[in-house]
Amino acid sequence: MTLNGLPKYTPAEGEIRDMTTDDLDAVLAIERSAYVTPWSREMFRSELFFDACVNRVALRETEVVGYSCFALVVDEAHLRNITVGRRWRHRGVAKALLHDMIRIALEQGAVFATLEVRPSNTVAVELYNRFGFNVTGVRPRYYGDTGEDALIMWADLRNNDYGRTGRESDYYGTDAKT
Template sequence: MDSLKIKSLEDRDLGQVLAIEEEAFSNPWSFSTFIKELHNNYAYYLVGLIEDELVGYLGCWLLCNEVHITTLAVKKEYRCQGIATQLLDELFTNVKKANYQKVSLEVRASNNRAQKLYKQAGFIKVGRKQEYYSDDQEDAIVMWKQL
């Protein structure tokens, strides 16, 4: 596999991000949601590229001393190749430099693969939100990582 280049999300990346979003999630975000996120001063997005192909992305909000991951997805044919881990590592490096102290997220209770990824990245399970997801009322597992 060619090396992954990580950069900030730009308007021109949205088409490829939306394609991954629709492939990865049962209730994908819309184009207008991503436009709002892209222009939200509290939102921070990274994308991973192999050559010119966008293969994954990560989004979060920067709140006081905490970073809250809102989304993370990798293109189907590139999963299990370390791309999500590299995106997380880049996020941790960047937000640590800006003196953020904690990273939080919610993940579907049924998404064991993502929970394993987050545990390997140093997150711990700290709670559960009942019927968190609006599309099917699935519970969310709340996880934190201290930086």
């Protein structure tokens, strides 16, 4: 058991699957609790019906505990959104979703992955670093709600063992906190 008596999220105890329109209420509840300017229902719906986008939900039993949205274009995966419900943070859900994205990206022929992240989101920056992402640039005043810059991060998936092996220990190690 971990924080608040909730267990760690592990593949053996949870599931990651494609997001459907039936998941949107739960996804929106998580999104709205996490962001000052959340994505709208229509934004998520358009992601679901755009061929280049892959949208996944992490479940614990029947509860949606997190989700990821990424696009696959030519040889790149672009992480557009990854969010975990407040009760489930620091339990390995984001790690599992990121691992899932890299696995799918590699299966589809992606060589690189990219994302933008707020510099103030140090937990996410550290997670991305552990998955081989490096800061390659800055988008000034990228976030309209606060005017905060965005760090641009890239990973070369050919050099990332997390995506290739698929072993739980490669992304959870002995201490699954994120």
